[in-house]
Amino acid sequence: MTHPAQPKASHFINGEYVEDTAGTPIPVIYAATGEQIATVHAATPAIVEQALSTAKAAQKEWAKMTGTERGRVLRRAADIMRARNHDLSVLETYDTGKPLQETLVADATSGADALEYFGGLAASLTGEHIPLGEDWVYTKREPLGMCVGIGAWNYPTQIACWKGAPALACGNSMVFKPSETTPLCALKVAEILIEAGAPAGVFNVVQGMGEVGGALVTDPRVDKVSLTGSVPTGKKVYAAAAAGMKHVTMELGGKSPLIIFDDADVDNAVGGAINGNFYSSGQVCSNGTRVFVQKGIKEKFLARLAERTGNAIIGDPMDEATSFGPMVTENQMNIVLGYIEKGKAEGARLICGGNRADKDGYFIEPTVFADVTDDMTIAREEIFGPVMSVLDFDSEEEVVARANDTEFGLSAGVFTKDFTRAHRVIGNLEAGSCFINSYNDAPVEAPFGGVKASGVGRENSKEAIKHFSQVKSVYVRMGDVEAAF
Numbered sequence: 273m274t275h276p277a278q279p280k281a282s283h284f285i286n287g288e289y290v291e292d293t294a295g296t297p298i299p300v301i302y303a304a305t306g307e308q309i310a311t312v313h314a315a316t317p318a319i320v321e322q323a324l325s326t327a328k329a330a331q332k333e334w335a336k337m338t339g340t341e342r343g344r345v346l347r348r349a350a351d352i353m354r355a356r357n358h359d360l361s362v363l364e365t366y367d368t369g370k371p372l373q374e375t376l377v378a379d380a381t382s383g384a385d386a387l388e389y390f391g392g393l394a395a396s397l398t399g400e401h402i403p404l405g406e407d408w409v410y411t412k413r414e415p416l417g418m419c420v421g422i423g424a425w426n427y428p429t430q431i432a433c434w435k436g437a438p439a440l441a442c443g444n445s446m447v448f449k450p451s452e453t454t455p456l457c458a459l460k461v462a463e464i465l466i467e468a469g470a471p472a473g474v475f476n477v478v479q480g481m482g483e484v485g486g487a488l489v490t491d492p493r494v495d496k497v498s499l500t501g502s503v504p505t506g507k508k509v510y511a512a513a514a515a516g517m518k519h520v521t522m523e524l525g526g527k528s529p530l531i532i533f534d535d536a537d538v539d540n541a542v543g544g545a546i547n548g549n550f551y552s553s554g555q556v557c558s559n560g561t562r563v564f565v566q567k568g569i570k571e572k573f574l575a576r577l578a579e580r581t582g583n584a585i586i587g588d589p590m591d592e593a594t595s596f597g598p599m600v601t602e603n604q605m606n607i608v609l610g611y612i613e614k615g616k617a618e619g620a621r622l623i624c625g626g627n628r629a630d631k632d633g634y635f636i637e638p639t640v641f642a643d644v645t646d647d648m649t650i651a652r653e654e655i656f657g658p659v660m661s662v663l664d665f666d667s668e669e670e671v672v673a674r675a676n677d678t679e680f681g682l683s684a685g686v687f688t689k690d691f692t693r694a695h696r697v698i699g700n701l702e703a704g705s706c707f708i709n710s711y712n713d714a715p716v717e718a719p720f721g722g723v724k725a726s727g728v729g730r731e732n733s734k735e736a737i738k739h740f741s742q743v744k745s746v747y748v749r750m751g752d753v754e755a756a757f
């Protein structure tokens with residue numbers, strides 16, 4: 273019998289499901305059991321061509337609609353997503369392995385927030401009138417044209433919406449390629465947009481590996497590429513987009529610092545460290561994986577952290593009591609287990625976890641290392657799994673310098689009761705998305721994105737509008753034209 277997660281077909285183009293079984297089969301594995309639940313096929317060159325030519329043609333008509341009309345479609349899509357939250361969350365859990373306890377509140381709901389927020393903004397995208405004596409200039413905010421979105425595997429619904437909603441609000445069309453690891457959820461986003469009244473071809477989904485992503489990025493008809501992925505992929509995609517002088521948004525990896533001062537509320541700081549390391553089993557780009565703890569609070573913090581981490585309920589992601597799920601794939605599990613071994617070998621002190629959990633599927637115990645030093649591999653490289661590194665520090669000046677000593681700059685957090693210090697420290701940290709006495713909140717109203725190797729551009733908020741539109745300026749002369757001859 274066909275598994276309920278099996279989509280009707282692999283791709284969604286021009287308002288309908290499309291199949292081409294000549295494409296390489298991509299198995300979809302449920303991470304909690306290792307069982308294959310669906311198969312999709314990578315896009316063939318014919319499918320890529322169909323998606324691009326469809327999106328190119330659909331964009332012009334979509335851009336001619338008023339912002340109010342476009343916004344209405346997006347807001348209707350948001351309502352449909354919310355009404356179907358449970359089913360969409362179950363699918364997200366099949367796609368990623370993340371526990372239903374999380375997917376019910378963090379995926380389709382976050383996608384719906386983006387659709388609603390950008391739907392609301394669509395009608396207010398106006399230009400300026402600039403008086404110049406008798407003459408004047410006016411500006412218009414115009415769409416970029418056809419955009420390509422490429423997703424990572426940790427938030428397949430959210431990533432499709434965070435890219436699709438602002439793109440469509442501005443009058444662009446999109447061809448979206450989900451990660452080959454989680455191909456299912458974006459198809460539902462495409463389906464819902466059509467149901468909400470989006471013209472066929474405005475939002476299309478094609479499946480495939482990096483090769484398909486590369487074909488999309490290098491196509492001369494594409495005006496913008498928005499990627500969520502790792503830094504090495506980001507470098508390749510950015511270079512390919514630059515060759516075609518395309519706009520880019522790059523949401524890449526991180527190794528973010530979370531700084532806990534002696535005066536912090538210990539339980540809140542532990543809560544922040546848990547949210548910033550173990551949510552989605554640690555598969556979150558903005559995670560605060562370098563937890564710098566001031567020496568005076570260290571042992572108290574570690575004791576409380578170990579106690580609370582012991583309360584994680586590891587198990588069946590479809591059981592709403594489960595609070596900790598598996599790694600997305602066997603490969604990702606092995607990468608993370610490799611980092612845990614390196615942590616042990618390089619002399620970090622294991623506080624809790626450190627092993628594969630004794631279950632089917634790709635579960636790793638939430639793992640905490642203390643006495644981690646800046647040069648250890650686990651303190652330098654993005655692990656993308658449930659491995660927290662706790663490092664000691666003495667002074668504010670020292671911790672800021674050490675926190676910034678990384679190629680990454682996605683996020684940063686600070687816990688302290690001293691608000692002057694909190695703002696000063698955040699001001700000195702090289703990171704795009706920051707938190708004071710909190711960690712990993714990502715409301716659609718706030719800009720999200722990184723500095724340094726962690727990315728270019730911002731998603732969400734009014735900032736995203738700037739990255740999916742461009743300004744045309746028009747000089748209007750009211751009198752005669754003077755010329756030299």
Ligand code: NAD
Pocket residue numbers: 422423424425426427449450451452480481482483484485486489500501502503504505506508509522523524525526556557558654656682721722727
């Ligand atoms: P990845 O870089 O392996 O793949 C990302 C996407 O790029 C996939 O869809 C993949 O098929 C595609 N791709 C790969 N090579 C390509 C190429 N040459 N041209 C075009 N597309 C190509 O990343 P992943 O393993 O899926 O996701 C994990 C990474 O994503 C982590 O580094 C994580 O930090 C990052 N991430 C960042 C954010 C953010 O918003 N900053 C959010 C989630 C994940």
